[in-house]
Structures are given as structure tokens and as C-alpha cells.
Amino acid sequence: MVDGSERTAVRITVPRRSVDSDVDSSLRSGPLIRTPEYTVVVPVTDVLLDTEAQSNVRPFLRTAVALAADNDGRVLLLGLETVPNDASLETVRRYLRRERSANSDAEVPETVEKRRKHVARIAERTRDLEPSVPVRPIVRVVSDTTDGIRDVIDDGRETAVLLLRDTGFGEDGRRSVGTIDSILTDAECDVFVETPSVRGEETPLYVPDVEDHTVASIAESEAKPIDSILLPVGGGPHAALAAEAARALARAVDASVTVLHVIPPDAPTQTAAEGTEILKFAEYVLGPDVTSEVELREAPETADEIVREAKTHDLTSIGAPEQQSRLEQLVFESVQQTLSELNGTTVLMARDADRTTRSLYYRWKRGIEASGDERESVN
Incomplete structure (x- = not known):
């Protein structure tokens, strides 16, 4: 069960409506703290939660942590929750405005809250790999996965993005290929693409039913x-x-x-x-x-x-x-x-x-x- 402390640990962000809008404070919201310049952005997609996935993501998260540690940096877990249109994005924006105001009774959309719980859980397990590496989780609500990733990774100078190939961006990996190709071509940061080993007998590391306690512990999972x-x-x-x-x-x-x-x-x-x-x-x-x-x-x-x-x-x-x-x-x-x-x-x-x-x-x-x-x- 994910408690209330994890709710506050994972921020929700949405893209700006225009270049002049200050609705989305993105990664700058919250108290001012000193953060490392080098950031490894890891898009958290459904592959980390898919009960049908046949890849173990522990090595993938280990890669992210290793890249960050080698550069004295941090890992940014970017939980992506896709909504169908701009109207849905505006609904989330209205929620965020209420959440930041005196109205503490505002309810987060159910799907977004579910994603926030998942990302909080993955962040906890990622920290277990190397406690000295800062791990920051956020949920990004977007209407387009590729644009959502690029909006974040093109926002900083010393940034790299680590993508998991062929899974997690759409049916049969078709959208995965398009997303990866687009980022490889146009991203203004270093790009890493990991194609994991596939073994038919492996079970997925994460599954989406958190409430029924079916999320496997990263520390207990077996990885080559x-x-x-x-x-x-x-x-x-x-x-x-x-x-x-x-x-x-x-x-x-x-x-x-x-x-x-x-x-x-x-x-x-x-x-x-x-x-x-x-x-x-x-x-x-x-x-x-x-x-x-x-x-x-x-x-x-x-x-x-x-x-x-x-x-x-x-x-x-x-x-x-x-x-x-x-x-x-x-x-x-x-x-x-x-x-x-x-x-x-x-x-x-x-x-x-x-x-x-x-x-x-x-x-x-x-x-x-x-x-x-x-x-x-x-x-």
C-alpha cells in the first residue's frame, strides 16, 4: 500500500499551454534546493507495469543509476500519463491550481493518482540500487508521449535520456520505434537506448495492481x-x-x-x-x-x-x-x-x-x- 507521504513525494506536471503561460512550473516547483546538473531522465512507461512484459527492468534501472553516479548526477523518473486531448489536459491544470491553493480537498484524477503511486513505488526501488544517487519522481500528464518526453529533456543543458526499446510506448512497440527515432534525431541531449535481454521464463518486475500487493520488490527480483x-x-x-x-x-x-x-x-x-x-x-x-x-x-x-x-x-x-x-x-x-x-x-x-x-x-x-x-x- 502506498501511503500519503508518497502522494506528496511525486509531483504532477503538465505542458505549458503557450510560451507565455506560467501554469506549469514543471521541474522548478517546490522548495529551492541544490540539485546536480547532470540528470538522467528515465521515462516510466507501461512496460514497467505490464503483466505481459517478459523483460526484467532491474538492469534497466541499474543502467540509469550507473550513468548518473558516473557523472555525479541524479535520476529523474518521468511517469507519463497520456490523456486524449487538450480538454483533458486543462482538467488536470485546474486540479493543480486547486491543489496549490487553500482548497486542500481537490481530488486528483483517478488515472493520474494511480500513475503517481506507481512512480513512487519505482522511485523507492531505484533508490535501493544506489542510495547515494538522488532520485526524483514526477508524473507528466501529456497528450502525446513523444512531445512529453522531448519537452522535458530539451529543458536542461546537462541532460541525458535513457529509453527502453520496443516496449512501453504502444501496441507491438510501433509507437516505441517512432518515439525513439524522433528523439535520436532531434533531441538536444545525449540519448541512451537499452534493448534488454529477453528470456521467456522471466516474470515482470512490476505489475499495476498495487492495491492487491502484487508489486514485486526490486531487491528480491532475480536479474542476470x-x-x-x-x-x-x-x-x-x-x-x-x-x-x-x-x-x-x-x-x-x-x-x-x-x-x-x-x-x-x-x-x-x-x-x-x-x-x-x-x-x-x-x-x-x-x-x-x-x-x-x-x-x-x-x-x-x-x-x-x-x-x-x-x-x-x-x-x-x-x-x-x-x-x-x-x-x-x-x-x-x-x-x-x-x-x-x-x-x-x-x-x-x-x-x-x-x-x-x-x-x-x-x-x-x-x-x-x-x-x-x-x-x-x-x-
């Missing part, structure tokens, strides 16, 4: 531990962010990382040298606190080789493929086709909002450190 992470790297603009994600998870669960770069057989010496440099760069981003090994491997098809190697790891962290890349097979194909082939591994895809800026920063920092080492050796 992450012992090994594969980090395939190339020269693309998202490789550094994928390395950061691998670093965050490796630190959180004490996993080892295999950094892999694939080149064609009989590649020229320059190609091999460039591959070696890419591996060294990724190893630098991972840092000394992560146990890692690097491998430069020859194979005729890069994507096929990555899929084969991914089968021997628990999670694969990979940068978003460039258009027309064959790596789209690994990242964007259906769960049934790809993950059954990957034998239960999880794929975490990263899209860097700054594209080359992050890579340039690490290369600059690495060069500065190397110059300092040279000066010390001369002295």
Missing part, C-alpha cells in the same frame, strides 16, 4: 549479473559516449570491459595503426579504475564479428551507427530477431548530442597529460 561488457569501437562520433557508458556500468557492477576494433583482413599498415590508436583512445576513456583488455581483430564483416563477440558478454555498449551502416542490424532490428541471436545479452546504444566535441575533449586531455609526462621524464 553483468560480469563482462563488450565495447565495440570505431571512428564514429558516438564512440566516446559509448565508452563512458561502459565505464559507468563497469564501475557500478565491478565488470570487466573488452574493447574491440575490427578491421578487414590484409588491411594496410595505416589502417591497423589507426585501429590501434582507436583502441588506446577507448581505453583512456575507460580509465584506470576499470579492468579492460583491447583487441584489434581481422574479419570480413564488422557487424557479424561484433554479434559473434557479443554472445560471449553480458552487455554490449555501442555508439549509434551512422546511416546505412550494417551495425544497424545490431542496434535497431527487432528484439526477437537480434536478441535471440545474441543469446540473452543486453545492448546499450549511445548517441552523443555533441558528436565530435566529447571525443575532441578526451584527445585534448590525453595529449596534455602525455606532454606533462614527457616534461617530467626530461627533468
Whole structure:
């Protein structure tokens, strides 16, 4: 049973009616407190509550917490409650105005209150994963899921969003694909998309009937531990962010990382040298606190080789493929086709909002450190 304290712990917000409206104070409402700048936004959708879901969301929440911890940030659980039209949104706005006034008897719409209870429960379990990471839950009432997410993630500078692929945004995942594609294309923040392992025997972590005490405890749920992470790297603009994600998870669960770069057989010496440099760069981003090994491997098809190697790891962290890349097979194909082939591994895809800026920063920092080492050796 969710008590009254959880009602007040989860705020309800709605989009602005216009750019001049101050009805929605959004994430700024409440007492002024110091909050970390880096925020991992996690849309809480029906997949976390679906009795038919066959994925365990504990690893997904663990990813969010790990990304936040690696950046000294926080997790924002964004509970999305969809209403059919603007008239329904206005009903919620009227409720919020009454709730903030002296009229304490105002009743929250039933569906919104139900969502608030669910989000409060998930927030409690997310905090159990790493108590040092701040977790903030809100309910966002929207008429369009995609717009609702983008309205929040485009509101801050140091923000990332973590999406769960193929489930939770509509029947058969069709709306999920559209939402993810839209955010990947247009979002002004870093985007992570996790495609979880699918095992037919797993039961869902959360179910919607809170009143009948059928919500499973996240602490009691069984999830496959992450012992090994594969980090395939190339020269693309998202490789550094994928390395950061691998670093965050490796630190959180004490996993080892295999950094892999694939080149064609009989590649020229320059190609091999460039591959070696890419591996060294990724190893630098991972840092000394992560146990890692690097491998430069020859194979005729890069994507096929990555899929084969991914089968021997628990999670694969990979940068978003460039258009027309064959790596789209690994990242964007259906769960049934790809993950059954990957034998239960999880794929975490990263899209860097700054594209080359992050890579340039690490290369600059690495060069500065190397110059300092040279000066010390001369002295």
C-alpha cells in the first residue's frame, strides 16, 4: 500500500499551454534546493507495469543509476500519463491550481493518482540500487508521449535520456520505434537506448495492481549479473559516449570491459595503426579504475564479428551507427530477431548530442597529460 507521504513525494506536471503561460512550473516547483546538473531522465512507461512484459527492468534501472553516479548526477523518473486531448489536459491544470491553493480537498484524477503511486513505488526501488544517487519522481500528464518526453529533456543543458526499446510506448512497440527515432534525431541531449535481454521464463518486475500487493520488490527480483561488457569501437562520433557508458556500468557492477576494433583482413599498415590508436583512445576513456583488455581483430564483416563477440558478454555498449551502416542490424532490428541471436545479452546504444566535441575533449586531455609526462621524464 502506498501511503500519503508518497502522494506528496511525486509531483504532477503538465505542458505549458503557450510560451507565455506560467501554469506549469514543471521541474522548478517546490522548495529551492541544490540539485546536480547532470540528470538522467528515465521515462516510466507501461512496460514497467505490464503483466505481459517478459523483460526484467532491474538492469534497466541499474543502467540509469550507473550513468548518473558516473557523472555525479541524479535520476529523474518521468511517469507519463497520456490523456486524449487538450480538454483533458486543462482538467488536470485546474486540479493543480486547486491543489496549490487553500482548497486542500481537490481530488486528483483517478488515472493520474494511480500513475503517481506507481512512480513512487519505482522511485523507492531505484533508490535501493544506489542510495547515494538522488532520485526524483514526477508524473507528466501529456497528450502525446513523444512531445512529453522531448519537452522535458530539451529543458536542461546537462541532460541525458535513457529509453527502453520496443516496449512501453504502444501496441507491438510501433509507437516505441517512432518515439525513439524522433528523439535520436532531434533531441538536444545525449540519448541512451537499452534493448534488454529477453528470456521467456522471466516474470515482470512490476505489475499495476498495487492495491492487491502484487508489486514485486526490486531487491528480491532475480536479474542476470553483468560480469563482462563488450565495447565495440570505431571512428564514429558516438564512440566516446559509448565508452563512458561502459565505464559507468563497469564501475557500478565491478565488470570487466573488452574493447574491440575490427578491421578487414590484409588491411594496410595505416589502417591497423589507426585501429590501434582507436583502441588506446577507448581505453583512456575507460580509465584506470576499470579492468579492460583491447583487441584489434581481422574479419570480413564488422557487424557479424561484433554479434559473434557479443554472445560471449553480458552487455554490449555501442555508439549509434551512422546511416546505412550494417551495425544497424545490431542496434535497431527487432528484439526477437537480434536478441535471440545474441543469446540473452543486453545492448546499450549511445548517441552523443555533441558528436565530435566529447571525443575532441578526451584527445585534448590525453595529449596534455602525455606532454606533462614527457616534461617530467626530461627533468
